[in-house]
Amino acid sequence: MSSGESSQFMTLGELPRMALPESPPALTRKPRASGRGYSRWHLDTKVETEEEGWLLTYLDVITLMLVMMVVMLSFAGPPGGTKAPDKQVANSPTAEPAQAAAGNTIVPPVPLPIPLPHSSNPTGNGSGQPENPVAQLKLDTLGSNIQVVNIDDVIRFRISSELLFASASAVLNPAARPVLDELVAVFKAQPDMRLVVEGHTDSSPINSERFPSNWELSSARAAAVARYLSEQGVAPQRLQASGYADTRPMAAPWNPVDRAVNRRVELTMETPKAQSPT
Helix, strand or coil: CCHHHHCCCCCHHHCCCCCCCCCCCCCCCCECCCCCCECCCCCCCCCCCCCCCHHHHHHHHHHHHHHHHHHHHHHHCCCCCCCCCCHHHHCCCCCCCCECCCCCCECCCCCCCCCCCCCCCCCCCCCCCCCCHHHHCCHHHCCCCEEEEEECCEEEEEEEHHHHECCCCCCECCCHHHHHHHHHHHHHHCCCCEEEEEEECCCCCCCCCCCCCHHHHHHHHHHHHHHHHHHCCCCHHHEEEEECCCCCCCCCCCCHHHHHHHCEEEEEEECCCCCCCC
16 A cells, blocks of 8 residues: 555544434332332322221111110000900890800809990970980889990890890790889880880800791790780880891800800880970
8 A cells, every 4th residue: 555545544543533322321120118029010009997987886786776675665565554345245234144055054144234324414404305315214223134225315225135034945034024024114104215125146056946046036035025015014016026146246255154145135215306496
């Protein structure tokens, strides 16, 4: 190589140094405090604590207390104690000792309180209107074998069939006549009142040649009482006899005493309505 050619070239050391672009900083992975993983993939979550969890326990306690109160009230029963017995059953007519239809059981007597009749105008009002006919009847003189029930314009006299008739019979007993004679005096005191005689039996069936059922027996007993009242001077036009068998019981027929209460004769006296002045 000649000296002229060598001057055209420069050595490497004589070349100017060119600025190279700076390289990006190296990626670093910062470890977590626990030493696992890196913050690049770590997501810090804050755990919230249950601050009202005690409400569930409180509600459970309140619910248990309410259930206990309901159970205690159910065992305590309704307020006011036991229910009073029915007045009709308590005031049932006296049942004299007699033989029951089944088993020939002796029926004990049933006590008979006699309610006093009430009157809204016992002494008259001084205005010319008639007095209440009930006040003129001496019902307090009747014996204990007759139960008197006064409702508005109707008076009922109840007599036990055990006193009036023998078992499965429609013939009046001798002891029935003095009892009916007491009512004859009351009926004669008010000749304008209509009288209805009703015969009632219990639910025990009967099947005899004369009385195929309780209908015939109750009707025959009512007719026997009406016939006796007519013989003693009560106008027959005022009398009406009806038999109801066991269709109108006063007590449930579960025992001999209740069945004896249902065997009865009722005499209904309807008082006339007070007429308004014209």
